[in-house]
Amino acid sequence: MSASTRDTDGASTRDTDGAPTRDTDGAPVVPEGVAEARAVVDGVDRALGSGLARLSPDARAALGELGHAVAGTPLGLAVSEAIAAIERGELLAHHLGALAAGRAAIEGAVCDALLAAMVTSTGLVLEPPTLGPAPAPDARTLALMQSAQQWLVEIALAGFGQLDLSTVSPALAALRTLQEHPPLRRLAALLTGFAHELADAAPTSGSTELPLRRWADLWSTAMLASSALPATPTRRSVTGVLTPLGADLVHHDHLVSLVAHGLFEEDGQPRRLVRITLSVWRVDAIAGPEVFTRLAPLAPELVAAIASPVRLQITGATALGSGDLLWDGKVKPLPGAVQPHAIDLAGATITAPPPRDRHAVQLAVPIVGAPPEGVPLAFDRTSPLAGLDEGDDRGALGFVGLLRYDDGFCVQPLAFATKKELRGPAKGIVDAGKLKDRAAAVLEERAGRLLRKS
Amino acid sequence: MRSLVPHRRAAPAKRKLQKVPYVELYDGRLQGVVSSSSDPARVYVSFIEAGSGNYACSTNNNRPCGGGGFCGHIRALVENALAQYGADRVARYLGCADRNLASESDIARQLHGTKTAHDPGVVFARFLDYLRYIELPSGTEPLPEMAWFVTG
Numbered sequence: 001m002s003a004s005t006r007d008t009d010g011a012s013t014r015d016t017d018g019a020p021t022r023d024t025d026g027a028p029v030v031p032e033g034v035a036e037a038r039a040v041v042d043g044v045d046r047a048l049g050s051g052l053a054r055l056s057p058d059a060r061a062a063l064g065e066l067g068h069a070v071a072g073t074p075l076g077l078a079v080s081e082a083i084a085a086i087e088r089g090e091l092l093a094h095h096l097g098a099l100a101a102g103r104a105a106i107e108g109a110v111c112d113a114l115l116a117a118m119v120t121s122t123g124l125v126l127e128p129p130t131l132g133p134a135p136a137p138d139a140r141t142l143a144l145m146q147s148a149q150q151w152l153v154e155i156a157l158a159g160f161g162q163l164d165l166s167t168v169s170p171a172l173a174a175l176r177t178l179q180e181h182p183p184l185r186r187l188a189a190l191l192t193g194f195a196h197e198l199a200d201a202a203p204t205s206g207s208t209e210l211p212l213r214r215w216a217d218l219w220s221t222a223m224l225a226s227s228a229l230p231a232t233p234t235r236r237s238v239t240g241v242l243t244p245l246g247a248d249l250v251h252h253d254h255l256v257s258l259v260a261h262g263l264f265e266e267d268g269q270p271r272r273l274v275r276i277t278l279s280v281w282r283v284d285a286i287a288g289p290e291v292f293t294r295l296a297p298l299a300p301e302l303v304a305a306i307a308s309p310v311r312l313q314i315t316g317a318t319a320l321g322s323g324d325l326l327w328d329g330k331v332k333p334l335p336g337a338v339q340p341h342a343i344d345l346a347g348a349t350i351t352a353p354p355p356r357d358r359h360a361v362q363l364a365v366p367i368v369g370a371p372p373e374g375v376p377l378a379f380d381r382t383s384p385l386a387g388l389d390e391g392d393d394r395g396a397l398g399f400v401g402l403l404r405y406d407d408g409f410c411v412q413p414l415a416f417a418t419k420k421e422l423r424g425p426a427k428g429i430v431d432a433g434k435l436k437d438r439a440a441a442v443l444e445e446r447a448g449r450l451l452r453k454s
Numbered sequence: 455m456r457s458l459v460p461h462r463r464a465a466p467a468k469r470k471l472q473k474v475p476y477v478e479l480y481d482g483r484l485q486g487v488v489s490s491s492s493d494p495a496r497v498y499v500s501f502i503e504a505g506s507g508n509y510a511c512s513t514n515n516n517r518p519c520g521g522g523g524f525c526g527h528i529r530a531l532v533e534n535a536l537a538q539y540g541a542d543r544v545a546r547y548l549g550c551a552d553r554n555l556a557s558e559s560d561i562a563r564q565l566h567g568t569k570t571a572h573d574p575g576v577v578f579a580r581f582l583d584y585l586r587y588i589e590l591p592s593g594t595e596p597l598p599e600m601a602w603f604v605t606g
Contacts, residue, residue, distance in 0.1 A: 185593065185597065225599075278592070279592055281590035282588070283588060322596065384605065
């Protein structure tokens, strides 16, 4: 089975069981209720901004709105009890956890509606994630989770608008143990970015530019991650052909991940969109092409195939029920170059995010060919490490991107193909192969001098 | 107005790692480690404190640097901080109202600090902690939470 290419006339339409042909290049439509949901969440965020230790009448009203919004859901009782407790000044971790869960439930409902709209407009087929039970944390894991949660409680009581270094520093000091404990790798990646971001902004009082919504997102995600481990996606061994479409780079100062998006074709299975994640911890001095020298050893054939697209035969890799593929199989590049921007994705399956990850920020639906009519390109969603800048779409013959939602649908570019070159991470990957000075080696040599002298 | 992810930052400019292997805006200071220009075996530990503008520079075994005012090591520290973080971020962190910093003299003009005694051990310990990130194991398990960190 091979990745079928788009018809030469560029139209990508299909007939299914006599249903009307769908215009798969149409723009998605923002579902009803998204604005209302946003208003409820904004209210909670203002309360978190001013601090739960002293609730203004506006904050009390906003928490009440959250209670109404989730009333009648399985979370309703826990959230209303937590709000009553917070209003009485009982500010225990599990009360704040319930508040975070209520906020996350609203974000989750918005995420579901947005994803349905995106899938409809792109002609993909949505599939639910398959998950096993959540593991129970062992004693050490539980202790680390509780310690992280204690700090999250402290900053919520103080309020994002009243943070100083003394509130933030305890988290920075605790990061090390978290980073060295693999069962909490996700929480460690999140808190390392979040705590450094807050430390960078502190003191926050008097600032009028605080990213309240963003910090409330990070806070509630971390709050849930430190309350219970997430359900584990199922695992199965797969063999098939992977066509890499493009790579997204996500990073904070201490960790960088390359998320490759690809089309996976497995005998007897529907064509499926998958993600492969390669992550390395780093320091901020490691930037530019050197990032790729550190990522490439994790999956050399994949990184090479992003720079110079070919299909890859994968044997015995692990597919996760979350739509992710682990890079643990045998890999053989197949002969012949492919053009990712010319691959027809219509009818491919895409996996919905697992319950804990239901948030608009997680939505990234691959788009090839051209961005949908009327949906703006969002260069600010693309990493400065990706080598793409405003204007790189000029003269492009082909395009690969991710349909996203951030207060409106937008398309994050991953790559533009011209007659001569592939604009995007490809250049950085090629440059990385020619690098001589390795920042890590210089840093270690200098540290060695210090150690011997002290 | 998109708001889930931070505003895109410019990619850092080229830094002289051999000269300034470590620079960071951390714990209320612009701090770093600067190689001696005369002795390859010697390094200096320097910082400028946010707000007060107080500064210090000494070797790692706590011999004070001979330079007066902002010495050559602090000049190199600032130059590399501006390359790594950009003038706006450095100025905001240090509390300089005029964010157009071109060199250390633009900081001296705005913050009137004095030379202060310091324990280089604190900054050095942080340098080692910073280096630890290079040694942490990498992986291919998904990290969905990184979707929030696009431009850091």
